[in-house]
Structures are given as structure tokens and as C-alpha cells.
């Protein structure tokens with residue numbers, strides 16, 4: 103495609119060279135540049151793309167989009183923009199000829215429940231015969247392929263590559279998790295969502311957003327590019343969101359009547375039973391996922407499918423047919439009278455929800471193993487410690503993904519919360535050893551909750567990433583007993 107066509111809808115100034123040249127591809131990382139490419143310089147948090155212009159040109163870049171002027175080799179076109187992340191998103195969409203326009207997009211944002219909600223929507227739309235893709239934390243699912251996802255929401259250019267694949271496979275719907283990082287960093291700029299879903303807003307990611315207000319405003323951006331908003335009005339920030347947007351809203355709730363609402367909720371170890379209400383219609387739902395929070399996820403999924411014209415009968419069947427979501431409330435029977443649950447709770451609210459759910463049916467004790475991720479919001483650590491200790495008989499503090507941080511230092515941040523509650527606890531930094539200890543402590547009727555890493559099959563340490571498949575490790579320990 104010609105550079106001038108790529109730049110057609112982007113405010114820019116040509117500093118040097120011509121835009122009448124053919125572009126073979128786009129890269130935002132100099133290491134991915136090939137002959138004839140357009141290289142987009144991004145000033146990032148760790149590095150500055152402008153420092154790699156020479157590398158990009160050596161690898162064959164013919165044109166550069168930049169924010170800062172500097173010396174450029176001859177023969178290269180230099181284009182200045184005000185915001186290169188925005189330019190990357192718009193240029194990538196233009197280069198691939200707007201593939202997302204062929205797919206109906208449903209975006210899900212909120213602190214917790216995004217992944218689960220996308221799986222529930224997929225289950226409903228699948229049974230209606232649609233070809234449905236998912237982009238999210240666990241993986242990017244396109245057709246029969248599950249592509250590894252390193253981000254919850256991919257970079258804008260990578261998104262356009264994925265949409266192109268969907269176009270080829272004649273995908274009807276793409277259900278995507280839209281993280282607050284992606285909204286702030288313009289990964290989803292230029293996309294148009296059929297509906298946007300807001301699940302909830304609780305403490306997380308303040309390392310990145312700094313204030314709760316900024317975090318809220320990042321989430322709000324999804325509704326600037328959605329046709330309909332699906333909003334949880336039991337959540338304080340959901341109500342605030344509703345007051346701040348001008349598009350049509352479908353509300354959902356459990357505590358009060360909303361457009362779509364749940365009544366008669368009953369939670370057991372394996373199911374959440376409730377009545378789904380919409381206008382005068384009612385359906386009894388047996389959702390094979392325990393937890394009041396999963397009723398909310400089901401309501402979000404139902405409301406978005408209602409907005410797509412799906413019948414309540416199909417919604418009921420789709421919700422009841424779900425096979426579970428990897429690493430979310432996944433139950434492993436120990437064969438010794440106690441159970442082990444793997445769950446992705448990595449925020450205070452997530453941890454509180456899963457532990458309260460377990461407390462609703464546990465016969466014996468709740469033993470919780472958890473840690474906190476390194477290089478992430480430090481303010482949640484003490485609070486998670488307190489939540490775990492309060493809602494468990496025994497809390498075992500261990501490591502999550504320490505990343506560049508010292509695991510002991512992360513644990514030191516968690517401990518004041520645990521100690522405050524004055525209950526039995528252990529500190530075992532090695533996660534495998536921590537799981538072993540919990541399993542050795544397990545007695546008839548106990549539930550051991552292994553929180554934080556869910557579907558992840560690795561652990562990110564300072565200098566390396568090691569294999570860490572929690573499900574496999576738990577089964578191995580149980581088999582060796």
C-alpha cells in the first residue's frame with residue numbers, strides 16, 4: 103500500500119522525503135523491521151523507539167513515523183505526528199484495510215471478570231451457530247487455533263493482524279478483553295465496538311494509572327467507541343460510568359431491579375442457580391460455575407447477547423453448556439476427602455470473592471495459598487494479605503510472578519495484612535513447596551485455594567521464566583502421597 107494512503111486519516115507533517123512510496127509492512131519494534139517497512143517510533147516506559155531509527159533503516163525501513171525530530175539517513179521518508187501510539191493504531195488499520203469492520207466486536211472491560219465473561223458470551227454465540235473469536239488473557243482464539251497471548255489486549259498492530267485472520271475465516275463475532283492499559287496506550291484506538299461491557303472497578307494497577315480517577319477514566323474510554331453500553335449498576339463505579347456516557351445503556355444487577363437482573367440466587371459447590379429476568383421474561387439458569395461473582399459475569403454475558411438479538415432460551419442453554427474457564431474456580435479432587443481449587447484471583451476483590459464463595463459451602467477449613475505479582479500495584483499487597491487471613495483458617499504466603507522484584511520483599515509487603523488478623527499462617531516463598539505444605543495439611547472437608555496464577559503455566563522470575571503448570575504440579579504432589 104502507498105504510504106500516503108496509510109496516512110490518509112492521520113494528522114501528520116512530512117519532514118523529509120515523499121509519501122508516494124509503496125510500504126510492505128509496519129513495525130513498532132526495530133527488531134521486526136523488514137525491507138520496505140514503515141517503522142513507528144514509540145517513546146515507551148523502558149525504551150524510546152526514536153533511539154532505534156538507525157537500526158530500523160539498516161534493516162530496510164523506507165519510512166519513519168516519529169514524534170521527535172532528529173537526524174535521518176537519506177532516502178528515508180520522515181513523518182511527524184503528535185501521538186505515535188495513535189498513529190500506529192490508525193496506520194495499522196489502514197494498512198490491513200480495516201479488517202475489524204467485517205467482524206462484530208464486543209469489548210469487555212473492568213477489574214475482574216473480563217475473561218470469564220468473554221467465555222460465557224462465546225458459549226452462547228457458539229450454540230447459535232456463529233463463528234466466534236476471543237482475544238484475551240488466556241489466549242487468542244481464532245477458528246480452531248488458540249494463539250498464545252502475552253498481553254490481555256495485544257498492541258494495536260498485532261490486533262489488526264489478528265482481525266485480518268478473522269476476516270479470512272469469516273468470523274462473525276470477536277469478543278475481546280479491553281484492559282485499562284490498552285485503552286490508555288491506544289492499543290484499541292480506531293476500533294468500533296457493537297457493545298462495550300463494564301464489569302466492576304476495584305483496586306488494581308495503581309502502579310500504572312497512579313490514581314483511581316485515572317483508572318476509571320481509562321475504562322470510560324471504551325464507551326466513547328461503543329454503540330451500546332452494558333453496565334453493572336450494583337458496582338459504584340458502574341453507576342458513575344452510566345452517568346458519564348451518552349450512548350444507549352443496558353443495565354444489569356443482582357441487588358436491585360435493572361434491565362437484566364438476577365433473583366433467587368443459590369450457590370453450591372458446583373453451581374450457581376438463579377432466575378434471569380428480562381422485561382416480563384424469566385428463565386431459571388443452572389450455571390455450572392459457583393460464586394455470586396459468576397452470576398454477575400453471566401448477567402453481563404446475557405445482557406450483551408440480548409443486545410445482539412439472541413433469545414433468552416439460547417442464552418440459558420449457552421450459559422448452562424459452558425465447560426468452565428481454564429484456571430478460574432477449577433476444582434481438583436484430592437481423592438482424600440479435601441478439594442483443591444485453582445483460581446486466578448490476583449486482586450483483593452477477586453480473592454475476597456473466591457474465598458467467600460468457598461466459605462458458603464466448605465465443611466472443614468479453608469487453606470489459602472497466594473502471593474502477589476512483582477512490578478505490579480504494590481498497594482494491593484497488604485490488603486490481599488488481610489483478605490486471605492480473614493477468610494481462611496490457614497493462610498500460606500508464597501510467590502506469584504516476582505518478575506524483577508525480590509520475592510522476599512513482596513512477601514514483606516503482604517505480611518502486615520496477614521499478621522493483623524492473628525490467625526495461623528506460614529511463609530513459604532517457593533510456590534511448589536507452599537502447595538506441598540497445604541496438601542500435607544489437608545483433612546476431610548477442607549478446601550485448599552491456590553490463588554493468583556490460574557491458567558498460567560510458567561513463573562516469571564528476575565532472570566528467567568520457568569515452567570510452572572500448577573495443575574500438573576498439584577496432581578504430581580497428590581500422586582506422590
Ligand SMILES: CC(=O)N[C@H]1[C@@H](OP(=O)(O)OP(=O)(O)OC[C@H]2O[C@@H](n3ccc(=O)[nH]c3=O)[C@H](O)[C@@H]2O)O[C@H](CO)[C@@H](O)[C@@H]1O[C@H](C)C(=O)N[C@@H](C)C(=O)N[C@H](CCC(=O)O)C(=O)O
Nearest residue numbers: 130131132144146147148149151154253254255257281283
Ligand atoms: C506498561 C505497558 O503496558 N507497557 C507496554 C508498552 O511498552 P512500552 O511502550 O513502554 O515499550 P518499551 O519497552 O519502553 O519500548 C518503546 C518502544 O521501543 C521499541 N524498541 C525497543 C527495543 C528495541 O531494540 N527496538 C525497539 O524498536 C519497542 O518495541 C517499543 O515500541 O508497549 C509494549 C509493546 O506493545 C508492551 O510490550 C509493554 O507491555 C509491558 C511489557 C507490560 O507488562 N504490560 C502489562 C502491564 C499490560 O499491558 N497489562 C495489561 C493489563 C492486564 C490486566 O488485564 O490486568 C494487558 O493488556 O495485558
Ligand SMILES: Nc1ncnc2c1ncn2[C@@H]1O[C@H](COP(=O)(O)OP(=O)(O)OP(=O)(O)O)[C@@H](O)[C@H]1O
Nearest residue numbers: 213214215216217218239395445446447452455456
Ligand atoms: N465479576 C467478578 N467480580 C469479582 N471477582 C471476579 C469476577 N469474576 C471473576 N472474579 C475473580 O477474579 C479472578 C479473575 O477472573 P477473570 O480472569 O475472569 O478476570 P479478568 O478481568 O479477565 O482478569 P485480568 O485483569 O487478569 O485479565 C477469578 O479467578 C475470580 O477469582
Ligand SMILES: N[C@H](CCC[C@H](N)C(=O)O)C(=O)O
Nearest residue numbers: 448474475478502503554555
Ligand atoms: N493481567 C494481570 C494478571 C496478574 C496475574 C498474576 N499472576 C501476576 O502475575 O501478578 C496483570 O498483568 O497484572
Ligand SMILES: [Mg+2]
Nearest residue numbers: 216217239279
Ligand atoms: Mg482477563
